Amino acid sequence: MAKLNLNREPMPRQDPKLRGKNFNEVALGYSTQQAEAEASRCIQCPKRNCVEGCPVDVDIPDFIKAIRDGDMPEAVRILKGKNSLPGICGRVCPQEIQCESTCSLAKREAPIAIGRLERYVADWERANKKSLNSPIAKPTPTGKRVAVVGSGPASLTAAADLVKLGHSVTLFEALHTAGGVLMYGIPEFRLPKEIVQAEVDFVTSLGVELKLDSVVGKLVTIDELLNNGYGAVFLGTGAGLPMFMDIPGENLNGIYSANEFLTRVNLMKAYRFPEYDTPVKVGKKVAVIGGGNVAMDSARCALRLGAEEVYIVYRRSEAEMPARREEVENAMEEGIQFKLLTNPKQFLGDEQNWVVGMECYQTELGKPDASGRRRPVVKEGSEFVIDVDVVIVALGTTPNPLIASTTQGLETTRRGTVVADEATGKTVKDKVWAGGDIVTGAATVISAMGAGKRAAADIDKYLRG
Amino acid sequence: MYEILLKQDLVPNIHLFKVGVPDVAKKAQAGQFVVIRIDEKGERIPLTIADWDREEGSITIVFMEVGTTTHRLALLKAGDFITDFIGPLGLPTHIDKFGTVVCVAGGFAVATIMPIARAMREKGNKVISIMGARNKALIFWEDELRSVSDQLIVTTDDGSYARKGLVTEPLKELLEGSDTIDRVIAIGPSIMMKFCAKTTLPFGVKTIVSLNPIMVDGTGMCGCCRVSVGGETKFACVDGADFDGHQVDWDLLFARQRIYLDEEKCSFEKWQSQFGGSS
Numbered sequence: 209m210a211k212l213n214l215n216r217e218p219m220p221r222q223d224p225k226l227r228g229k230n231f232n233e234v235a236l237g238y239s240t241q242q243a244e245a246e247a248s249r250c251i252q253c254p255k256r257n258c259v260e261g262c263p264v265d266v267d268i269p270d271f272i273k274a275i276r277d278g279d280m281p282e283a284v285r286i287l288k289g290k291n292s293l294p295g296i297c298g299r300v301c302p303q304e305i306q307c308e309s310t311c312s313l314a315k316r317e318a319p320i321a322i323g324r325l326e327r328y329v330a331d332w333e334r335a336n337k338k339s340l341n342s343p344i345a346k347p348t349p350t351g352k353r354v355a356v357v358g359s360g361p362a363s364l365t366a367a368a369d370l371v372k373l374g375h376s377v378t379l380f381e382a383l384h385t386a387g388g389v390l391m392y393g394i395p396e397f398r399l400p401k402e403i404v405q406a407e408v409d410f411v412t413s414l415g416v417e418l419k420l421d422s423v424v425g426k427l428v429t430i431d432e433l434l435n436n437g438y439g440a441v442f443l444g445t446g447a448g449l450p451m452f453m454d455i456p457g458e459n460l461n462g463i464y465s466a467n468e469f470l471t472r473v474n475l476m477k478a479y480r481f482p483e484y485d486t487p488v489k490v491g492k493k494v495a496v497i498g499g500g501n502v503a504m505d506s507a508r509c510a511l512r513l514g515a516e517e518v519y520i521v522y523r524r525s526e527a528e529m530p531a532r533r534e535e536v537e538n539a540m541e542e543g544i545q546f547k548l549l550t551n552p553k554q555f556l557g558d559e560q561n562w563v564v565g566m567e568c569y570q571t572e573l574g575k576p577d578a579s580g581r582r583r584p585v586v587k588e589g590s591e592f593v594i595d596v597d598v599v600i601v602a603l604g605t606t607p608n609p610l611i612a613s614t615t616q617g618l619e620t621t622r623r624g625t626v627v628a629d630e631a632t633g634k635t636v637k638d639k640v641w642a643g644g645d646i647v648t649g650a651a652t653v654i655s656a657m658g659a660g661k662r663a664a665a666d667i668d669k670y671l672r673g
Numbered sequence: 674m675y676e677i678l679l680k681q682d683l684v685p686n687i688h689l690f691k692v693g694v695p696d697v698a699k700k701a702q703a704g705q706f707v708v709i710r711i712d713e714k715g716e717r718i719p720l721t722i723a724d725w726d727r728e729e730g731s732i733t734i735v736f737m738e739v740g741t742t743t744h745r746l747a748l749l750k751a752g753d754f755i756t757d758f759i760g761p762l763g764l765p766t767h768i769d770k771f772g773t774v775v776c777v778a779g780g781f782a783v784a785t786i787m788p789i790a791r792a793m794r795e796k797g798n799k800v801i802s803i804m805g806a807r808n809k810a811l812i813f814w815e816d817e818l819r820s821v822s823d824q825l826i827v828t829t830d831d832g833s834y835a836r837k838g839l840v841t842e843p844l845k846e847l848l849e850g851s852d853t854i855d856r857v858i859a860i861g862p863s864i865m866m867k868f869c870a871k872t873t874l875p876f877g878v879k880t881i882v883s884l885n886p887i888m889v890d891g892t893g894m895c896g897c898c899r900v901s902v903g904g905e906t907k908f909a910c911v912d913g914a915d916f917d918g919h920q921v922d923w924d925l926l927f928a929r930q931r932i933y934l935d936e937e938k939c940s941f942e943k944w945q946s947q948f949g950g951s952s
Contacts, residue, residue, distance in 0.1 A: 223791075382892050384710055384717075384757040421759045423892055427696050448894040452906065459899055459906060459925055461932045468895035476716065476889070482943045485716035485741055486889075487936035561928030608893050610911065 214318035218245040220332035224541040228511050231396045231479055234538060250320050253312050256624065258322060261310035263658030264365070266290045268307055268322055275325060280354040284333045287326065292368035292411060293361065293657065295403045296390060298327025301654045302532050309549040313405030334406055347374035352671040355380060355438040356416075357424045357611065360388025361653045364408065364643025365660030366667075367416045370442075373668045377416045378438075385475060388446055389645075390653070392475040394465070395505050397512070398535075401474070425610035430618075430640060440639050440667045443626060444660060447645035448606040453497070457555030458601075462563040463488055466498070466506045466602035473509050491598030493517045495566055497552060498602035499529035502650075504536060506600040507544045513597070518544050519594065523551040523571050523584040548571070551584060553591060555599065565593045607646045615640075625649050633663030641667055675758040678731055680751045683813040686738040687781045688747050689723070695730030697760045702824045703788035704766025704883065704915055707732065708891040710757035711745055718890045719910070722761060722783035726887045732760070735784035762891045763914045766881070771868050772855035773799040775847055776822070777840050777869050779861020780806060783814050785883065786860050791821040793858075796804075799823050803843050805865075809834035840865065841872045848876040856881070859918060863926055870918030882918035884909045886929055901925050 220236040221227075227234050238246065250272045258268040262449040267286050276281035287294050303309075303323035311319035352375045356367045357383040370378045385391050387404045412418050422432065430441055450465030452458050469488065472478040476486035494510040496503050499522035513519045520530060520539070525548050529536060540546070549571045556565035570590035573582035606624045615639040626635060626642045633641040643652055644661030679691035697707065706721045724733035738744050749755070766789050774793045778786040783804045794800045802822040806812050807830045819825040826843045827835035836843065840861075848854055857880040859869035866882040873880040886898040886909050893911035900909050901922035907913065 356824065382759070384759070421757050422696075423759060423762065426761055426892075427700060448892075450894070450896045452896065454906075458902060459929070461928060465896040468889060468897045471889055471895050477714075481936065482940045484714045485940060487933050487940070489932065559930075610893065667785065 210314065212251070212316065213249045214313065214316050216249075216318045216321055217242045217324070219321070219324055224543075227397065228542045231512055233377040233400055234397050237331055237651050238324055238328045243275055243325060244278065245464040246321050246325060247272045249313070249318075250276070251312060257310040257312065258307040258320075261307040263306065264661050266307075266326070271323070271329060272320065272325055277331065278462045279327070280332050280336070283329045287329050288333075291326075291657070292365055293407045294326050295330030295407055295500055296361070296399060297654055297657070298323050298325075298330050299399050299403070300652075301392060302652055304533065306654065330403075332357055334403070337342050347372055349376070350374040350542050350671065352376065352439045353378070353437050354440045354442065354667060354671070355433045356442045356444060357430075358382075358388055358443070358445035358644075358646075359386035359408070360390060360444060360446050360644065360656065361419070362446070362646075362656035362660035362663075363388070363442065364411050366442045366444060366643065366664045368411045368414055369661055369664035370667060371411075371414045371416050373664070375668070375671060379411075379418045380422045380424050380428075381418065381420050382445075383475065384420055386418055386420065388444075392471045393502065395470065395474055395503070395509050397508065398505065423610070430611065430615040430637075434639055439671055440641065442633070442660070442663055442667065443611060443635070443640065443642040444644045444656070445608060445611055445646050446656075447625075447650045448608040449624070450601070451554060451603045451605060452601055453603065455552060455554050457563070460555050460557040460563040461561050462491065462597055463555060463601065464489075465601045466496075466502045466600050467605065469506055469600045470502070470509065473513070478532055479509075479513055488513065489598050490514050491596070493594075493596045494598045494600065495519045495521050495547075495594060495596045496600045496602055497521045499524065499531060499605070500534055500602065500604070500650075501531045502604075503600075503602035504531045504539045504544075506602050508539055508542060510598065510600065511542055511544060515598070519547050519596075521547045521550050521552065521566070521568065521594070522545055523549065524581060525549055525573060528573075528581040547594070549584065551586060556593065562594060564601055565590055566596050566599060605645075605650050607649075611646075623649055625637075631662060632666035633659055634666060639670075674756060676752040677749055677751050677753050677755065678729075680749070683735065683781075686747075687735065687811070687813065688738075689733060689735045689784070690746075690749075691726075691731045691733050692758055693730055694732050694758050694760075697732050698725045698727050698730045701725040701761045702765035703768065703792045705761040705763050706914060707734065707758055707760030708888065709734075709746075709755055709759070711742060711749075712756045715745070715756070716742055717757070717889055717891065719762070719885070719891055721782075721785040721883070721914075722788070724788060732758075733779055733784075737781045738819065740937050741944045742939070743880075744944065752801060752851055759891065763910060764912070766792070766858070766883075768796050769815060770797045773801065773852055775854055775857045776800060776802045777844055777857065777859040777861070778802070778804045778818070779859075779865035780811070782861040783818055786858065787814065787818060787821065787926050787952060789858055789860075790818065794821050795825070795860070798855075799852075801847060802826070803828065803840045805829070805840035805861075806834075807831065809948075839868070841868050845872050846883065848873060849876060854878050858882075863923065863930065866918060867921075867923040870921070870923075873949060874919055880918040881915050882921065883914045884913065884916055884921065884926060886926060887932065895935050
């Protein structure tokens with residue numbers, strides 16, 4: 209057996225000093241040479257642990273082998289057979305805790321860079337689209353109609369799988385652009401919108417009908433859909449309701465939910481104001497409250513918009529941060545300042561109602577809580593004030609109650625999530641499935657896609673009954 | 674893309690569009706609003722639904738030229754298209770048989786109050802409407818509002834038409850009069866709604882106002898439109914836009930409406946310099 213190559217190909221990235229001033233993608237992608245070199249490191253294990261680590265069962269060793277052999281159309285065919293959104297997953301999946309963590313070379317701390325190779329294949333396909341025949345064979349129509357509500361990762365995956373199985377699928381999106389959180393939430397520099405659009409276009413090219421500007425629950429209810437020819441409904445409307453802290457001063461001018469800030473910047477392109485009409489307050493000193501990927505995204509957007517100082521304010525320590533390690537490192541490299549073990553007490557405003565300061569407690573870590581992470585405990589008398597002119601609250605989101613409140617017979621939890629079977633996505637309501645953040649609360653793109661895939665399989669089984 | 678079926682200039686800077694949106698028209702109710710985006714680079718703004726025609730499949734909106742978007746909107750004509758038209762959003766106005774209902778409209782909100790007054794009357798209420806404008810040139814739909822009201826009082830700030838004064842004056846007289854007033858609906862500029870609520874408070878008459886904070890998505894996703902009502906934070910887009918006027922924190926609403934004054938000015942000046950503001 210050839211000697212193991214433990215030299216993982218590094219990802220070329222934009223220089224931190226330059227990228228802090230633009231919205232261009234940070235990670236630049238592998239060259240052909242790099243991709244083939246990385247693919248050649250794969251030892252093609254007989255036991256395919258990496259596939260087990262993938263929520264959508266991509267045949268990872270096979271597409272890597274195709275890259276190594278220089279057969280890119282084959283690599284595309286294999287990858288897209290299981291994953292309709294590889295350009296997105298290659299960029300935003302937490303591979304380090306999924307496929308790459310189960311890679312045989314992970315034990316030697318040099319797992320194959322599966323995510324980067326996935327991205328390479330997706331980007332190659334986009335650049336060479338015309339040279340490819342449609343990789344998917346046309347299915348036999350079943351004559352059944354499925355309504356998929358929302359157009360984020362769970363819905364796009366469910367829609368693509370269902371249409372590939374021959375069902376007629378309509379995607380209902382409330383906003384003016386499809387893609388959900390991929391469009392309004394994740395910034396351009398981490399996930400270019402052109403890529404999301406290309407993957408949405410791929411799903412519609414399979415025959416999925418897309419209805420934008422359609423707020424299900426207002427324009428039409430789930431029961432009306434079921435009474436009007438749809439044999440099944442999949443709810444993939446995500447967790448779109450921002451959580452606030454409910455502390456004094458939270459409605460001062462200059463305090464945003466991360467959803468609002470990111471929607472203005474990403475979806476409405478406020479970073480190009482006044483060319484685009486939607487404005488956003490930039491601020492000189494910006495505090496972002498939270499330690500997840502959304503907090504990192506918000507902080508890095510604020511920096512790129514021209515803020516002089518950007519702080520991440522997080523009540524636990526770095527070890528407990530839910531954000532991907534890579535994103536925390538990117539943020540640090542770009543000059544984001546981390547104020548850890550810090551928890552806001554109240555916001556201070558001026559007489560025009562603008563936020564000027566944030567009074568915080570210092571915290572220390574106590575015993576682990578229900579999440580398994582050590583609980584932050586406030587140190588009495590530790591209050592101090594951070595001067596700020598913009599604050600972004602990135603403490604998570606819960607599902608928008610619009611659908612649950614307008615649909616008879618759905619079961620929801622105290623946190624507002626819809627109850628659905630984990631293996632199938634089936635809700636307690638007849639003919640209705642759900643998956644993604646609407647079921648789990650805010651989670652990852654790939655877990656939402658996995659849920660969309662499982663639900664699609666179960667819907668197919670039901671419709672073929 | 675949604676087609677403008679009809680355009681009317683109600684007064685020089687207030688316009689009416691009838692837009693073809695059959696699905697929205699099927700569901701629209703009094704007190705709800707739509708969010709529109711003119712084109713790819715446009716912002717999303719909320720506009721109240723003034724009327725609907727379920728058979729024709731149209732929604733009527735009325736707007737005043739204020740900032741960049743409404744000035745750009747005013748340049749469109751029948752046959753043109755609006756890129757996005759989303760609705761019906763918000764909760765419908767609570768319509769019930771209350772007894773005597775006073776509907777107060779300030780400025781172009783006469784268009785907003787129309788379907789509410791009509792629905793209140795159809796429900797069997799006695800409807801007294803008050804409409805106020807700055808001056809005679811800004812009066813429209815007087816006959817329309819009269820046709821759905823048992824009584825109509827018109828005021829102008831400068832006395833150039835009908836009664837001189839603010840809408841709160843006849844409102845106070847009605848409250849002091851012999852008729853029992855069971856409910857007041859006041860819609861218009863925030864300051865006018867605040868003073869209507871202030872006028873009715875000593876009389877203990879429930880007063881519903883329709884709040885108009887800045888919005889982005891209009892579906893509860895961003896929290897831009899948060900208002901404080903009875904000490905609780907609410908999202909006007911999904912919890913309203915109707916609220917109890919006696920419970921609203923008006924100062925907070927005014928402050929939050931001013932967040933983007935600088936940017937609005939910058940955007941409008943850019944638009945004027947590019948297009949000459951020739952509307």
